[in-house]
Amino acid sequence: MAKLALNFFLPLIIVIFFFFSSSIATTKTTRFSRNLSPGSLGLHKEKLSHLHFYLHDIISGPKATVVRVAEASTTNTSRTGFGMVDMMDDPLTMGIELTSEVVGKSQGIWASASQDDWGLLMVTNLVFTLGKYNGSTLSLMGRNMVLATMREMPIVGGSGAFRFARGYAQANTHMLTMDTAVVEYNVLVRRTLSALCSAKAGETMGTREVYEEKLRNGNLHHDPTINPGLGSPRCPRCLSLLNPNSDKGEWTITSVLHDATAVAGSGIGGMLSAVHGFNTGIPHLQNRLKGPKWLPFLVGLPPLLIFSSASAAFGGYVLPQFAQLTVTSYYAASSASHYGISLLTRHIEENYSSHTQQKRLR
16 A cells, blocks of 8 residues: 555656646746847848838828928928928838839828928838738838938838848939929848748748638648647648737747747656656666665656656757747657657666566576
């Protein structure tokens, strides 16, 4: 009875230990700041992109895209309109005509910030609505000398496909009247690519709507370990998890390094390894070691726990750091570690049995 109780409760204690260890590993830190490696966010090589479009500034009329929101008492007497602040929602098109295909909008403010010349302060978001950049933005802030032939303004950041963006925009006025202006923009921007797919990094994954339609039609793989039933959509090439950045954003791979389910899965894998090793390795030591009953546990448990913890950590943290694998990798690594311990302990048992039989035959 005592042996039965020992064989039952000790594995149970190990199970509880690994369960709480995996739970503690997933607890979010309360620190104000911490250093991260770019790889932990799925960020890899940089890419230089060139964007070309036309901005249409409609100052007056029924379809005006610019509205005066503030001005100084001296604005009307200033030769540069110093102090005026306008809000804009200007369409961006592929061609010079306003009727050409719209690629996005320029939403922000411009203000007259110079008393000596027509120098505007530009603070605007270039919001893209077409193709693979749908839902992504670029933030532009700088000085716009509107009467100069070519103006250059910095790109200070971005979102979506343009996270960590930096670069510059060159503006060239094609047409300027009292009511409208058409400005050509050439934007050169460096952006850091996320791991969209290990097969073809940076390739268009499609819009959210496309993937939702594929998900409804059953053309995407599901991951029942994340959400039983419908599951989570995956990249059809590399089966990586897909996640929408926003309502109109693209689907991109989401990092699962801190996913509670993944880390818990690794902990369970290590726990299974420990339990199996305990049920096979400890009896082997009991048969081999002479001394107190607690001696086999003292000798066998430390390396068993260390090996199981290492296998869980390998499946939960080391592999994804190098390969950007998905949740399935955690379970695969844990299962592999479990299988490895099974083979090891089975090999020990077989060698011991064979050695014992040879002794008896002698």
